[in-house]
Amino acid sequence: MNTRILRRAFLSGGLTAVLSGCASKFRSDNGAEVIRLRMYKAQRFLILDGADGIVRSYPIGLGFAPEGHKQFEGDGRTPEGSYTIDRRNPNSLFHLSIGISYPNEADIAFAEAQGRSPGGDIFVHGGPRRGIDPMNKRDWTAGCIAVSDRQIEEIYAMVRIGTPIDIYA
Template sequence: MGVLTAFVSGCASKFRTYSGPQVTQIRVYKSRRLLVLDGAEGVVRRFPMGLGFAPEGHKQFEGDGRTPEGSYVIDRRNPNSLFHLSIGISYPNEADIAYARAQGRSPGGDIFVHGGPRPGIDPTDKRDWTAGCIAVTDREIEDIYAMVNDGTPINIYA
C-alpha cells in the first residue's frame, strides 16, 4: 500500500485545469502583499504574496531588488521554471527602458509571478526574498498558471 501511495502521489501534475470565470485582470497591492485575480463579475481569487528583497518603490535598475509598479501584461509562461511554474510580466516597458538608459544602467527584466525556490518552501514565510518578482506558494502558482492567460493585464500598485 505504501509503494502504491508513493507512486500515485509522485504522478500528481503541477499543471491544473480551470473551468471557472475568465480572469480579466490581475491587481497586485505591494504594501498589502496581496495579489487579486478579477473576472467580469468581480474578484475571482486572492493570494498572499512576497516581493523583491527591497520592495519599496518602483523597479528602476537591474539588481535593485524592487518589484515594478505600473501597468503591464502577462506576456509569457515558463513550465520549466526554477521556481516551480511562472508567468512573465512585460517589465520593462518603454518608459522603464528610457529611464534606466538615461542613467546609464540596465532596467533589468525577467520579472515573473512564480512559486517557491524548492518544493515544500512557502515563499510567503520568507517575505520579500525575490530579486523583484512576485512569489506565491507552489500550490498557488499552479492555480494562477491555470487561471491566467497570456495577454491578461496586470496592474501593480505601491
C-alpha cells in the same frame, strides 16, 4: 493465481495513476475567466479579477527591497505600473511562473537616461526548488512576486498571455 496477479497489477496501476495525477503541477481550471490581475505591494496581496468580480486572491512576497518602483537591474525592487502577462514558463526554477512585461518603453528610457540597465525577467512564481519558504511573507525575490507552489499552480491554470496586470505601491 492468475486472478491474484491480475488484481495486484490492476490495483498497482490504478494507484500509480491516482498518485501521478496528484503530483502534477499542471492544473486545469473551468472557473471564471481571469481578465485582469491587481497587485498591491504595501498590502502584499495579488487579486485575480473576472468579469463578475474577484475570482481569487493571494498573499505574496516581493523583491528584497520592496519600497518603490523597479528602476535598474539588481535593485531588488518589484515594478509598479501597468503591464501584461507576456509568457508562461513550465520549466521555471521556481516551480511554475508567468512573466510580466517589465520593462516597458518608459522603464527602458529612464534606465538608459541614467546609463543603466532596467533589468527584466520579472515573474509571478512559486517557491524555489529548495531553501526558502515563500509563504513566510519575507521579501526574498530579486523583484518578482512570490506565492506558494499550490497558488502558482492555480494562477498558471487561470491566467493567459495578454492578461493585464496593474501593480500598485
